[in-house]
Amino acid sequence: xxxxxxxxxxxxxxxxxxxxxxxxxxxxxxxxxxxxxxxxxxxxxxxxxxxxxxxxxxxxxxxxxxxxxxxxxxxxxxxxxxxxxxxxxxxxxxxxxxxxxxxxxxxxxxxxxxxxxxxxxxxxxxxxxxxxxxxxxxxxxxxxxxxxxxxxxxxxxxxxxxxxxxxxxxxxxxxxxxxxxxxxxxxxxxxxxxxxxxxxxxxxxxxxxxx
Amino acid sequence: xxxxxxxxxxxxxxxxxxxxxxxxxxxxxxxxxxxxxxxxxxxxxxxxxxxxxxxxxxxxxxxxxxxxxxxxxxxxxxxxxxxxxxxxxxxxxxxxxxxxxxxxxxxxxxxxxxxxxxxxxxxxxxxxxxxxxxxxxxxxxxxxxxxxxxxxxxxxxxxxxxxxxxxxxxxxxxxxxxxxxxxxxxxxxxxxxxxxxxxxxxxxxxxxxxxxxxxxxxxxx
Amino acid sequence: xxxxxxxxxxxxxxxxxxxxxxxxxxxxxxxxxxxxxxxxxxxxxxxxxxxxxxxxxxxxxxxxxxxxxxxxxxxxxxxxxxxxxxxxxxxxxxxxxxxxxxxxxxxxxxxxxxxxxxxxxxxxxxxxxxxxxxxxxxxxxxxxxxxxxxxxxxxxxxxxxxxxxxxxxxxxxxxxxxxxxxxxxxxxxxxxxxxxxxxxxxxxxxxxxxxxxxxxxxxx
Numbered sequence: 245x246x247x248x249x250x251x252x253x254x255x256x257x258x259x260x261x262x263x264x265x266x267x268x269x270x271x272x273x274x275x276x277x278x279x280x281x282x283x284x285x286x287x288x289x290x291x292x293x294x295x296x297x298x299x300x301x302x303x304x305x306x307x308x309x310x311x312x313x314x315x316x317x318x319x320x321x322x323x324x325x326x327x328x329x330x331x332x333x334x335x336x337x338x339x340x341x342x343x344x345x346x347x348x349x350x351x352x353x354x355x356x357x358x359x360x361x362x363x364x365x366x367x368x369x370x371x372x373x374x375x376x377x378x379x380x381x382x383x384x385x386x387x388x389x390x391x392x393x394x395x396x397x398x399x400x401x402x403x404x405x406x407x408x409x410x411x412x413x414x415x416x417x418x419x420x421x422x423x424x425x426x427x428x429x430x431x432x433x434x435x436x437x438x439x440x441x442x443x444x445x446x447x448x449x450x451x452x453x454x455x
Numbered sequence: 456x457x458x459x460x461x462x463x464x465x466x467x468x469x470x471x472x473x474x475x476x477x478x479x480x481x482x483x484x485x486x487x488x489x490x491x492x493x494x495x496x497x498x499x500x501x502x503x504x505x506x507x508x509x510x511x512x513x514x515x516x517x518x519x520x521x522x523x524x525x526x527x528x529x530x531x532x533x534x535x536x537x538x539x540x541x542x543x544x545x546x547x548x549x550x551x552x553x554x555x556x557x558x559x560x561x562x563x564x565x566x567x568x569x570x571x572x573x574x575x576x577x578x579x580x581x582x583x584x585x586x587x588x589x590x591x592x593x594x595x596x597x598x599x600x601x602x603x604x605x606x607x608x609x610x611x612x613x614x615x616x617x618x619x620x621x622x623x624x625x626x627x628x629x630x631x632x633x634x635x636x637x638x639x640x641x642x643x644x645x646x647x648x649x650x651x652x653x654x655x656x657x658x659x660x661x662x663x664x665x666x667x668x669x670x671x672x673x674x675x676x
Numbered sequence: 677x678x679x680x681x682x683x684x685x686x687x688x689x690x691x692x693x694x695x696x697x698x699x700x701x702x703x704x705x706x707x708x709x710x711x712x713x714x715x716x717x718x719x720x721x722x723x724x725x726x727x728x729x730x731x732x733x734x735x736x737x738x739x740x741x742x743x744x745x746x747x748x749x750x751x752x753x754x755x756x757x758x759x760x761x762x763x764x765x766x767x768x769x770x771x772x773x774x775x776x777x778x779x780x781x782x783x784x785x786x787x788x789x790x791x792x793x794x795x796x797x798x799x800x801x802x803x804x805x806x807x808x809x810x811x812x813x814x815x816x817x818x819x820x821x822x823x824x825x826x827x828x829x830x831x832x833x834x835x836x837x838x839x840x841x842x843x844x845x846x847x848x849x850x851x852x853x854x855x856x857x858x859x860x861x862x863x864x865x866x867x868x869x870x871x872x873x874x875x876x877x878x879x880x881x882x883x884x885x886x887x888x889x890x891x892x893x894x895x896x
Contacts (some may be wrong), residue, residue: 296541331537332533
């Protein structure tokens with residue numbers, strides 16, 4: 245598999261005149277994992293949003309490269325997976341409709357898509373409920389479905405924002421298993437305050453050092 | 456790729472709409488209420504086509520500004536837009552939503568026109584010409600309303616802001632389309648409406664191209 | 677430089693006001709002394725359109741560069757444009773009252789300026805409904821551009837709907853200049869003077885807005 249690298253250079257974010265963080269630099273390559281720490285409201289989620297390209301920073305640059313060749317910004321999305329509280333799937337569609345929709349957008353062939361969806365649904369034990377609308381899911385089940393959404397396209401960089409919220413111990417195990425597996429071939433970035441989550445990562449970054 | 460993804464976005468919106476009937480049900484009631492108000496406002500008097508065409512377009516305008524914003528507002532309110540952003544480019548999102556709004560508007564306007572003709576005894580002398588004007592008018596109406604829906608989905612007080620922002624942008628279209636449908640209903644031949652139709656088509660093209668170019672700035676946060 | 681510019685603006689506009697009221701007006705059918713309004717009304721209308729397209733231009737620049745400076749410029753243009761748009765409407769209505777008999781009669785020209793007022797109003801309503809500065813700048817820029825691409829349609833539409841009774845400002849339909857030389861001089865000076873006044877006000881406005889913006893970012 246191709247090597248992957250993400251480099252952030254002097255990132256700063258100011259929101260409504262308030263400095264969230266400034267001069268944050270970071271470099272991660274295949275196999276690296278990092279946890280982002282900080283109090284509630286300190287800007288962990290903002291950093292994850294900026295790294296994953298959902299919002300832009302005021303200053304600084306982010307480069308994702310594969311085999312040392314920079315990936316164009318519009319293709320970065322196909323390299324990343326994100327699980328976070330501010331990302332929801334469609335309430336009124338069923339689990340399998342949701343997953344089929346998103347896999348279809350990422351241009352998977354029907355056969356690969358079905359196989360992978362079934363595999364992951366089985367793995368998080370949602371297979372029996374795949375044809376129920378997501379509205380009827382408990383918050384833990386929704387979190388498991390979001391985990392599938394994050395990893396189903398085999399991302400190279402996996403962002404996890406509070407991954408173990410709402411999950412029972414079985415669910416948390418599945419998240420950790422997935423994360424461990426992902427670390428072998430990619431980059432893992434976790435924003436959390438949970439002590440167990442932190443153990444997933446080899447290094448950590450406290451966002452409050454960058455105020 | 457772009458067309459396929461636009462189609463997927465459209466299909467997703469359509470199937471979730473058919474399942475929840477959130478927009479359709481309230482819009483159907485809205486149409487009924489509006490048409491009833493028109494009926495009671497006119498009473499038993501015989502209104503001429505000049506006034507009736509205006510009333511018809513009031514119904515059409517307010518129906519579209521109360522329904523067409525929903526598709527974008529819902530993505531923001533339910534926080535599903537992030538998942539969509541991670542999965543596809545902005546072009547397929549705007550195209551998909553545009554197609555969805557077109558389907559919605561065309562079916563609603565067919566209903567409005569049907570009810571309007573029944574209730575007010577509206578005579579259309581040149582029906583083919585009238586329908587051609589209506590179709591091209593609706594195309595422009597939808598493309599302008601869709602990009603404005605995308606803008607207001609990120610703002611506060613969405614409901615009141617939508618007609619306020621749409622009206623000035625839609626006014627050139629509305630003036631033309633009201634005039635042309637009035638002429639058609641009075642029996643003016645279709646080839647005499649060619650100038651109006653030309654304006655409607657170029658309005659549609661200009662606004663759609665501008666929307667496609669500008670939407671990416673609206674969509675990224 | 678700035679001092680020279682402001683004194684020049686002051687001189688020209690004073691000259692226009694005095695000469696515009698004092699100089700004899702050539703005999704223009706149906707207008708007469710009422711034609712004096714054009715020294716004020718035409719520059720106001722011209723500036724409200726100029727400011728509108730300048731605002732659109734800065735909006736495009738903002739979207740391209742994401743430099744807040746351009747948003748401040750775009751917003752300042754819109755604010756001044758709105759002011760001049762109101763003045764143009766007011767001077768126009770006054771004239772209409774004495775020439776056409778009522779302040780407002782939905783003449784195509786009046787409709788056009790009404791739409792311009794509506795667009796400015798909608799633009800400000802949108803800006804006040806967005807909390808985040810970046811979003812506000814971006815979305816209002818997009819709206820300004822969308823509005824600006826639809827405005828030229830009025831040029832084609834208006835003549836089809838109703839015939840205007842509005843006098844042609846400089847050149848009449850036969851292509852002949854209606855004004856005599858003294859009137860033309862005052863008119864051209866008025867255009868120049870008021871445009872310079874607008875640019876001077878714009879410069880001030882941009883500086884004020886920049887101070888406000890920087891104060892806001894320094895607060896925390």
